[in-house]
Amino acid sequence: MELENLTKRYPGSPDPAVDSVNMEINAGELVVFVGPSGCGKSTTLKMINRLIEPTGGRIRIGGEDVTHMDPVKLRRKxxxxIQASGLFPHMTVAQNIALVPRMVGWPKARITSRVEEMLDLVGLDPGEFHGRYPRQLSGGQQQRVGVARALAADPPVLLMDEPFGAVDPITRDHLQDELIRLQHELHKTIVFVTHDFDEAIKLGDRIAVLRERSHIAQFDTPExxxxxxxxxxxxGFVGAGAxxxxxxxxxVRDVEITDYPTVTVDDPLQEIFxxxxxxxxxxxxxxxxRGRPYKWLRRGDLMRAKGSLARAGTLVHDTVTRDATLRDALEAVLIDNAGRVVVTGRRGEYTGVVDMETLMNSxxxxxxxxxxDAMEHQHELEETRAEQTHHEQEGTAGAGGEAKA
Incomplete structure (x- = not known):
């Protein structure tokens, strides 16, 4: 995708809202726009699919100039x-996901299959969620359906405008992990808008830090x-504690995930002991x-169980996936008095445990x-300064010799 001198001016305003943005985004890359409120990041995003018409400039997707094509056809590709999912409340989950495939003329059988595939992809059981309405879903579930709908017609490009901004922090972490997992599987070209720099670091292959009017302050990798x-x-965006x-x-997948002894709720108490x-x-x-973590059981819990595990043990309150960041895992471990966190798969099933020692080593x-890196960078700076000083001294000596001659 190429943005060439992309500009937006509104009548009555002396300055453009977006001023000559130039950017190249590689196929399969997740690029995050981050910047202060009002800097033009959402306006820039919406010009890509022409929800906001550019005043000037060009947009090329896959080499094709889409600036003047039918905006409705463009949006279907x-x-x-968006934030708060944007689902149609009078449509079921399945109908919401099927919307664009139906508009572009997919056959019914293909649409039905695609809806089930998309629900499974975002970690929702098709049998359970197919016929539900948005009001019957949690905020996190609505956002998952929103992502499924955006991907339903298999578009090469996905635009995401602060999609996780309206959910609680724990749900937000899980949705971010889900997006990372999806991107590993699908390799879409994604442009993601956020005002949260930590979210940008976690998700982006590259980050565009934007000033006012979407001027690019820096466009580079998170590292x-x-x-x-x-x-x-x-x-100022990086802040303290880089x-x-x-x-x-x-x-989490980059560190050692250890196995832990497990039992199920159907196992006899003596076998558990x-x-x-x-x-x-x-x-x-x-x-x-379903193989999902439920409780931690200690020896004393079993001694007091008296034939039932109903009131025994400590509920597992927080888990992380393999796609969670080490920061997510560290926060979960610090909250847990025992110093470990359970790692789960895409459907919440148990896959292992990460402990404090592993995280601290990392x-x-x-x-x-x-x-x-800092020492190497400082050494390079000192070498550059020494070289500049040497050239300046040579130049001064040469000038002195010429003057003397």
């Missing part, structure tokens, strides 16, 4: 997900922006009938890498 911000404006922010660049005794640990993880490795 571009997925669009480059964290370690070498272009100026004070970008540094090394800790880098925890958003590493995933025997499993705990033979495990060599002080606790065991109880899974529900933090120390990141800090050491940052320290070495």
């Amino acid at each position: 571009i997925g669009y997900a 480059a922006i964290l370690t070498n911000p272009a100026d004070d404006f970008v540094s 090394a800790l922010k880098r925890l958003n660049l590493s995933r 025997n499993r705990l005794r033979s495990s060599g640990t002080n606790e065991i993880l109880l899974l529900d009938r 933090v120390h490795e990141l800090l050491e890498a940052d320290r070495l």
Whole structure:
């Protein structure tokens, strides 16, 4: 995708809302626009699918200039997900997802199959959610359906305008992880707008930090922006604790995930007790009938169970997926008194555990890498300055010799 001198002027305003944006976005890349409120990031996004008509400039997608094509046809080729999902309340989940495929003339059988495929893709059971209405869904479930609808017609480009901004922090983390997983599977070209720099670091292959009128302050990888911000404006977005922010660049799948002794709610109490005794640990993880983490059980809990696990143990309150960042995992571990967090799969099933020691080792490795990078950068600066001083001295000596001659 190419944006060439993309500009938007509104009548009566002396300055453009968006001023000559030039940008190239690679196929399969997730690019995040981040900047202060009112800087023009959402306006720039909406010009790509012509929800807002550009005043000037060009938009090319796959080499094709789409600036003057029928905007309705253009939008059917571009997925669009917004804050609070934007689902039609009078339509079922299935009808919402089927909307664009039906408009572009897909046969009914293909649409039905695609709806089930999309629900499964975003981690919702087709049998359970197919006939529900948006009001019967949680905020997180609505956002998942919104993403499924945006992807239903298999568009090459997906635009996302602060899609997770209206949900609670825990749900937001899980939705971000889901988007990362989806992108690994689908390799769409995604342009994502947010005002949250931590979200930008977590999601973006590259980040465009925008000033007023969508002027690009820096357009680079998260690592480059964290370690070498272009100026004070970008540094203000990075803020304090850049090394800790880098925890958003590493995933749970990048560290050691250990197995843990588990039992299920259908196992007899004596078998659970025997499993705990033979495990060599002080606790065991109880899974529900779908293999999802349910409770942590300690020896004392089993002694007091008296034939029933209904009131025994401690509920598992927080989990992370393999696509969660190390920062997410560290926060979950710090909240948990026992210093570990359960890792789950796409349907919430148990896959392993990450503990505090593993995470702290990773933090120390990141800090050491940052320290070495800083030393190398400082060394390069000193060499550059020394070289400049040497050239200046040679120039002064040469000028002196010419003057003397």
